[in-house]
Amino acid sequence: MLGSTRRGLLAAAVVGALLLSGCASAGGSAGQVGDAGYIAGDGIVTEIPLDDRTKPGSFSGPTATGGEFDSAELDGVALVNFWYAACPPCRVEAPVLAELYAEFGDRVDFIGINVRDGGAQARAFEEEFAIEYPSVLDDVSAQGQLAFAGVVAPNAVPTTIVLDAEGRVAARVSGAVTDTSILSTLLQEELER
Numbered sequence: 001m002l003g004s005t006r007r008g009l010l011a012a013a014v015v016g017a018l019l020l021s022g023c024a025s026a027g028g029s030a031g032q033v034g035d036a037g038y039i040a041g042d043g044i045v046t047e048i049p050l051d052d053r054t055k056p057g058s059f060s061g062p063t064a065t066g067g068e069f070d071s072a073e074l075d076g077v078a079l080v081n082f083w084y085a086a087c088p089p090c091r092v093e094a095p096v097l098a099e100l101y102a103e104f105g106d107r108v109d110f111i112g113i114n115v116r117d118g119g120a121q122a123r124a125f126e127e128e129f130a131i132e133y134p135s136v137l138d139d140v141s142a143q144g145q146l147a148f149a150g151v152v153a154p155n156a157v158p159t160t161i162v163l164d165a166e167g168r169v170a171a172r173v174s175g176a177v178t179d180t181s182i183l184s185t186l187l188q189e190e191l192e193r
Contacts, residue, residue: 011074015100043175045182053168061136064114064122071111072149077190078109078163079183082145082152083135084116085125089176090158094129096177097160101133103180104187111136113144115157115181162186165193 004034060070081097083090101110114122122135138144145152151161151169162178164170171186 003166043173043178045186046172047186048169048171048176053164053166053170054150054151055167056163056169059113059136059138059143059147060121061138061141061143063134063136064112064117064119064126065134066119067134069111069134074109074111074163074167076109076165077107077187078111078167079104079187080111080113080144080148080161080163082113082115082157082159082161084114084139084157085121086116086117087157091125091129092178093158093160093176094125094131096180096183098130098132100180100183100187101131103184105133107191108187113138115142115145161192164190 036177056071057073060068063069077121079097079100081092081093085091097110104110110133112133114135115140117125117137118139119137122137125131126135136144148161148169152161152172152174156174158176160173160183161169161182162171170190174181177183
């Protein structure tokens with residue numbers, strides 16, 4: 001009996017190792033987990049068919065500038081970006097998001113969800129990259145991350161989500177957005193629906 005238990009545990013360990021190796025890529029582990037402490041997305045865009053769209057849960061919290069935000073304030077098409085200041089891909093995409101906000105900010109609600117930083121660090125990032133839309137400080141409560149459970153992995157940073165006019169998840173970009181074209185197209189499509 002004890003021998004079969006050991007064989008079962010060994011088999012489970014081998015299967016687990018094979019599954020984990022399936023997540024690895026030639027350049028390291030999938031998502032580039034390492035000393036940086038984050039999983040970088042792969043830039044894949046996922047569009048959700050209209051009939052399959054669902055609303056995220058509600059969330060609220062303090063903003064980097066000292067205010068309060070409640071997701072009930074989102075009205076119509078919205079862009080939600082998960083980020084934190086020391087995340088290299090977040091720094092790459094920040095100017096792109098600032099440009100998108102300048103183009104769409106009068107027609108689309110933008111909200112950042114900062115998954116790690118305190119107010120001072122988040123504000124310094126926002127000032128450095130001229131980010132004018134609010135960001136919720138989500139490091140303590142994780143309400144924003146939990147609201148999107150099943151839609152966005154809380155440890156995949158950055159991730160950008162487009163909500164349709166009914167507040168449902170319409171699209172997700174996992175990883176840094178390196179130019180405005182993809183999100184501009186997604187936002188325009190939702191505005192025209």
